[in-house]
Each structure stands twice: as structure tokens, then as C-alpha cells.
Amino acid sequence: MNKDKKTNVYQFKQNKNTSKVKKVLSLNERLGRILIVFFLVLILLVFRIGWLQIVQGADLKEDMYRQLTTSKTISPKRGTIYDSTGKALAISAQVDTVSVDPTQLVVKNEDEEAAKLLTEQLREKVAKAFSDIFDLDYEETLEKLSSDSTNVTIARKVENDKIAELETWMEENKIYSGINIDEDTKRYYPYDNLASNLIGFTGTDNQGLWGLESKWNDLLTGTPGRVTSAQDAVQDLIPYENSTYIAPQNGNDITLTIDANIQQIAEKYLKQACEENDCEDGGNVIIMNPNNGDILAMATYPDYNLNDPYTLDYIPDDEWDKMSSEEQNTKLQQTWNNRAITSTYEPGSVFKIITAATALEEDLADPDTPNIYTCDGSEEVSGVTIHCSDLAGHGSQSLRDALKNSCNPAFIQLGQKIGAATLYRYYDAFGFFNTTGFADIGDSGNSGERSGFFWDLNDVKDVELATMSFGQRFRITPLQMITAVSTVANDGVLMQPRIAKEIRNTDTGAVTTIEPVEVRQVISKETSETLLDMLQSVVDSGTGRYAQVKGYSIAGKTGTSEPDPSDEDAGFVASFAAISPVESPEVVVLVTLYGLTGENHNGSTVAAPVVAQILKEVLPYLGIQSDTTDSDSSAETTALSNVKNKTMAEAKKIIENQGFECEISGASDEIVSAQMPVAGTALIEGSMVKLYSEDSDTRVSQNVPNLKEMTLSEAKAALRNKNLNIKYTGSGRVTSQSISANTSVEEGTVVEVVLQEGDVD
Numbered sequence: 001m002n003k004d005k006k007t008n009v010y011q012f013k014q015n016k017n018t019s020k021v022k023k024v025l026s027l028n029e030r031l032g033r034i035l036i037v038f039f040l041v042l043i044l045l046v047f048r049i050g051w052l053q054i055v056q057g058a059d060l061k062e063d064m065y066r067q068l069t070t071s072k073t074i075s076p077k078r079g080t081i082y083d084s085t086g087k088a089l090a091i092s093a094q095v096d097t098v099s100v101d102p103t104q105l106v107v108k109n110e111d112e113e114a115a116k117l118l119t120e121q122l123r124e125k126v127a128k129a130f131s132d133i134f135d136l137d138y139e140e141t142l143e144k145l146s147s148d149s150t151n152v153t154i155a156r157k158v159e160n161d162k163i164a165e166l167e168t169w170m171e172e173n174k175i176y177s178g179i180n181i182d183e184d185t186k187r188y189y190p191y192d193n194l195a196s197n198l199i200g201f202t203g204t205d206n207q208g209l210w211g212l213e214s215k216w217n218d219l220l221t222g223t224p225g226r227v228t229s230a231q232d233a234v235q236d237l238i239p240y241e242n243s244t245y246i247a248p249q250n251g252n253d254i255t256l257t258i259d260a261n262i263q264q265i266a267e268k269y270l271k272q273a274c275e276e277n278d279c280e281d282g283g284n285v286i287i288m289n290p291n292n293g294d295i296l297a298m299a300t301y302p303d304y305n306l307n308d309p310y311t312l313d314y315i316p317d318d319e320w321d322k323m324s325s326e327e328q329n330t331k332l333q334q335t336w337n338n339r340a341i342t343s344t345y346e347p348g349s350v351f352k353i354i355t356a357a358t359a360l361e362e363d364l365a366d367p368d369t370p371n372i373y374t375c376d377g378s379e380e381v382s383g384v385t386i387h388c389s390d391l392a393g394h395g396s397q398s399l400r401d402a403l404k405n406s407c408n409p410a411f412i413q414l415g416q417k418i419g420a421a422t423l424y425r426y427y428d429a430f431g432f433f434n435t436t437g438f439a440d441i442g443d444s445g446n447s448g449e450r451s452g453f454f455w456d457l458n459d460v461k462d463v464e465l466a467t468m469s470f471g472q473r474f475r476i477t478p479l480q481m482i483t484a485v486s487t488v489a490n491d492g493v494l495m496q497p498r499i500a501k502e503i504r505n506t507d508t509g510a511v512t513t514i515e516p517v518e519v520r521q522v523i524s525k526e527t528s529e530t531l532l533d534m535l536q537s538v539v540d541s542g543t544g545r546y547a548q549v550k551g552y553s554i555a556g557k558t559g560t561s562e563p564d565p566s567d568e569d570a571g572f573v574a575s576f577a578a579i580s581p582v583e584s585p586e587v588v589v590l591v592t593l594y595g596l597t598g599e600n601h602n603g604s605t606v607a608a609p610v611v612a613q614i615l616k617e618v619l620p621y622l623g624i625q626s627d628t629t630d631s632d633s634s635a636e637t638t639a640l641s642n643v644k645n646k647t648m649a650e651a652k653k654i655i656e657n658q659g660f661e662c663e664i665s666g667a668s669d670e671i672v673s674a675q676m677p678v679a680g681t682a683l684i685e686g687s688m689v690k691l692y693s694e695d696s697d698t699r700v701s702q703n704v705p706n707l708k709e710m711t712l713s714e715a716k717a718a719l720r721n722k723n724l725n726i727k728y729t730g731s732g733r734v735t736s737q738s739i740s741a742n743t744s745v746e747e748g749t750v751v752e753v754v755l756q757e758g759d760v761d
Helices: 002-055 057-068 112-134 138-145 160-172 211-215 217-221 260-276 317-322 325-336 348-361 399-405 408-418 420-430 462-469 478-489 525-541 603-621 648-657 712-720
Strands: 069-074 088-100 152-158 179-188 225-231 244-246 253-256 283-288 295-301 373-375 378-381 384-387 395-397 493-495 500-504 511-513 518-521 555-561 572-580 587-596 637-639 661-665 674-676 682-684 688-692 701-703 725-730 733-737 744-746 750-756
Touching (some): 088 160, 112 152, 152 179, 160 179, 260 587, 283 478, 348 462, 348 572, 348 603, 373 399, 378 408, 378 462, 384 462, 399 408, 408 462, 420 478, 478 493, 478 525, 478 587, 587 603, 603 750, 682 725
Antiparallel strands (some): 088 179, 225 244, 253 500, 378 384, 493 518, 500 511, 555 572, 572 587
């Protein structure tokens, strides 16, 4: 029994020791396995690090720099265009462009579907903000934000207040990545339509698209700069050793020879003439200083608003909507064109100046030898009958008489005497066979200027010689015509027309002056003086008498070119060229009106009065003294008293004591708050004055009647019927009025008219 018990004890101890050994072995095995796993993980980590560092290192480094750094283009400031008095006609203001990188507008989440949903919600939120702030279409904006592009432009030329609103929204919504705000500039034209056809405009990228903005684009644009820097998650800049800054080179400022005040005068009367005479193809006015070639004004009608060039205000919306896209594009380009340089026309009798100059210079004519030229009302040339403006004929005439009468047969006879070869030599000398290069600065681009179209000399036969002698059946530009007329006014010296006076480098301040260019002596000073004297006779007692301005000597020539027989839709072209003062010319004006189809289509009655209106304002503005101290008005005027803040009864008595009629709006004891015309207006006796109080300021508008060809008494009555006032100059019949017919004006407005005596062919 004891032996068995000992045996059992031994076996128990042995089993216990075996169990301990097994436990030790099991622990060692686990530790070994852990070590194996550890070393495997370590090897994998080392391999991964090596893979990232060696294989993908360059790409990851590039990604890091891309996320860390930002590179932005700094747009240069486009140069300013000034007029000759320093007024800014085209300026660039600092704005911003907002763009988005849609690939950064994402929300990360382990759940792919959740990430997709959150990203969509984020983009919808951003699109809603953009559409509200920048007044954009929400659906179109959301479509942009959902694209695969890395750069999508949302809004260009954004003003500072909108940018501030966007930045506030981004801060409030903790959205920083993906939205970029880059500096930019926006082109403004402070005077809207002024000189629009000359200046032209830029596109959304600030590149010149039309006019001088296009021709001088390289001078005005400048060179963009760039800044590279680092930014954190909220787009704040952080130190970055590789930051770079390349400053932009701003564009040059350019000063024109155009005077904005003279330009406004030219545009005002050009518009009035085109509307009153139904000029289907518009018109243009050029005003030039003949002594240096400076262009003081270059106006075209119709014009357009440079700040909104794709909207043509003179075309009703319903009519515009009916046009096809091709028709709309054609109409836009026609309106944008500067007709003074891009369109050619038959100059008509204004060109007789050139024929007369050639004959005088070649000693083939004398101004006052009588009975040299005969006019029976027409001239037979190689079986073709060419009529004169006076079908009854002018009889025997001197050259001065023929110019005063604008006699076609006389100039046909003169042209035959000169011959085609000699005429062409002078045409070339006057510059009709080449463009003027008026806007050429260095290697600047094409201005769209055209040259004249003439027959080949070998094709000039008797009929061609006859018609070109009085200015028809060839074509030139208005700028070529006024340049030639200015040559006559400048002692026979041809000056290159000049539109730019100087260029200023805005970065260095360096100024480059564009000097006047004397091209050549075309005719002698003696011929110039003789011809000026003859042309003054045209205005004093010939067909140009409607161009007279009291107190100033004016030389000029009418022009009426007949429609081209090959063009059934063409109308007459009426024009007038004037030089003043004759003794020492300072101004040359050319008015050209296209597409006249009515009975009144002569340069003498349509264009000459426009020249008179322009010169009446331009000559005093330029400081050119009148040779008379008489008042311009044919009747005495009195300055209207200021009756504001007086009772209606008291004010009415004061006005009636001045010799005016008075109408009140309100009770006698009410206080005058406004008067029409305003205080200080010069009025003739019997003029109408309207008074208003604050409680009864009910103003009435009237359409100005067409006063042309009326006598003074008829014009007074027509205006009085509409409670409008008159101020007049001269005697006879009305040739021009300061406010166009059918213009709506307030009752009491003063309409100035010019009256002249006599009939004009």
C-alpha cells in the first residue's frame, strides 16, 4: 500500500515538472512568433519607406510643393489714353478674377458614398454663394464646379466690394481650398460714347479688339508679372525660402491730339444733322489743325457706348431680335468702324479744290480772268451728257465764279486743259494714292485705314477725266480729303495727320514725343493764298454762304456727290470743307453726310450749316478772336432774374417787369422752388418763364418742331405754341437749330437758331 502511494507521488511530481517545461516552451514559442511578426512588419515598413523615399519621392515632393506653394500671375495695368487737355478717355482700374479648382472642392470620408454626397453638398453650397454674390446662374455655376478641370473661371473683373463679400463668406463657412482670387484690371471709358469709333475697346482679357485700343495694343498692354509663395490651409502666407516675385511691366500712357471738348461739339452737331436729314448711312466730322496735322476731333455717327460695345442703343430691341446672328455681327462691325478712315466715298465738288490748285500751280488758270469757262447747263463729253447743278447754266465765268457756282462744265473744261497725267501727279503729291499713317507709332498694328480707289491712268478716257475733275467716279477717305484741304491751308505744305502727341512709360516716367511730320511741299505759298481767297468768295457770296459765322473769315467748298448708278440703294453724299480764319488758318473742318435720299441733299444746305454750328463754338473755344464786337444775337437779351425762395406772386411780378411772360404752377402765396429757364439765362423780350413750388412741381415736356427754312416769325410762333423760347442770329430763313427736331425738352427751354438770307443752288 505504501509502495503504491510512493509511486503515485513520484508520478505526480514528474507530471508537474513536465507541465512546467511545456509552459516554458509555449511562452518561448509565442515570443518567437511575436519577434518574427515584428521583424516582418519592420521589414515591410523599411520597404515602404524606401519605396516612398526612392521610388515615389520625386512625385510626392512635387505634390507637396504643389499643395504648399501658390503661383499667381500679376496682371499689368493697361496704359491710360488721354486727350490733349489731360482728360482720361480710357483707364484701367484694379479688380479681381475669381476662379476655382474643382478637384480641391472635395470632402474626404472613409465611406465612399458619404464622401460623394458631402462633396456634392459642398459644391452646391459654393455655387449658391457665387450665384448670389456675382449674380450668376446657379445651374451653370454648379456645372462649372462639377467639372474635372483644375481651373475654372467663375467671374472676371470683379469689383472690390464683391471680393470683400466673398472673402467674408469664405471665412464664415471655413472654406479656403479651391477658391482663387487673382488680381486683374478692368478697362473703363469715363465718357461712354465719346470718340468711340476712334478709340475702340478691349476684350475681357484686356487685349485691344478695335480702334486705337487694338492698333496700339502692344504699347498699352505691358508684360504680366508673377509671384510664387507658400500658404497654409487657410491660405495665409508662410515663410518660404524659394518665394519669388517678378514685377509686372505696366503699359504705356498715350496722349492724343483729340480735344474732348471739341470732340463733344463735333459729335453733338453731327448727330443732330444725321437725325434731322435722315442720313441712312450716318456721317462723320473731322477737325484738324493744318499747321501741324493734329486731329482735334474725329467723330462718326452712329456711335456706341465703349463700356457696352455689344449693345447698339440706336437699334430698337425688337428690331435687333429679328436679326440673325450674322446680321447682328455685321451691324456691330459697321457701327464700330471709324468711317473717317475705313470707308471711302466720292467727294464730289469739294474735290474741285484739288483741280483748281493743280491748274493754278501749273499756271494753266487765272482766278479772275473773265469769260474763260462757259456753262449752258450741261457738257457733252464723248457722247455723254453731264449736267450742272444749275440746269439753266451759269454762262461765261472766271475760275473764281466757277468755284463760287460749283459749276461742273467749267471744271470739266479745266480738267481737259490740265490732262489726266498731270492731275494724277498732283493726286499723288496730295497723298490720295496712299494711306495717311495718322496713327502709326513704331511697329504698331493695322488701324484699318484705307487708301483711295482710282482708275489706272491708262484707263482714264475723256468721260473719266471729265467726272474726276469735279470729284466723282473715284473714291477716297474723308481723312485723305481733309489732309489735302489742310495742305492748301498750310501754305501748300502737306502734313501727316497726327492723332498721338506723346507716349509715357508709366514705370520709368520717360516721355516720347511724337513730333509733327512734314511730308512735302505740294503747291506754292502763292498758289495757297490765291486759292484761299477764292474759297472765301465761295462762303461770302457763293454756294457756301450757309457756312458763314459772324465775326470770322471762312473759306470753304460744298460737295454733293450723286449716288453710284450701280448701287440702287445708295443715296447722295453731302459734304462741306471749311478753313478758318482765312488770314492765318488754325482750323479745318470736314463734314460728310451719307445716304441722303430726300429732296434736301445738297452740301450747301445740309452740310454747310453744320460747319457753321461747329465753328461758332470751336473758334472761340480755341481763343481765336472775332473781328467784330457786335452781339451774336439779332435781338437784345436780358439775363433772367433768380426768383427762387420768393412767393409766386412776387416772383411773377419781377419776371413780368423784365419783359417776359410768366406761368406759375401753384397758389400765389406758395414759395418758388424752381424756375425754367434757370436764373441767368439770356432771353429776348416776350420769352416764357415757368415757375414751380415744391407741392406743384408738375413739369411738362414738348417735342421741338422742325424750324428749318422757316422765317423768324414762323419759328417764333412754332416754338411759342409749345411754350418754348427762341434765341436767334442773323436774318432770313432758319438754316440750323441748336436742338434737333422731335427732341423732347421741358417747357421753357431755349432753342437757338441761325437765319441766313438768299437761296443756294
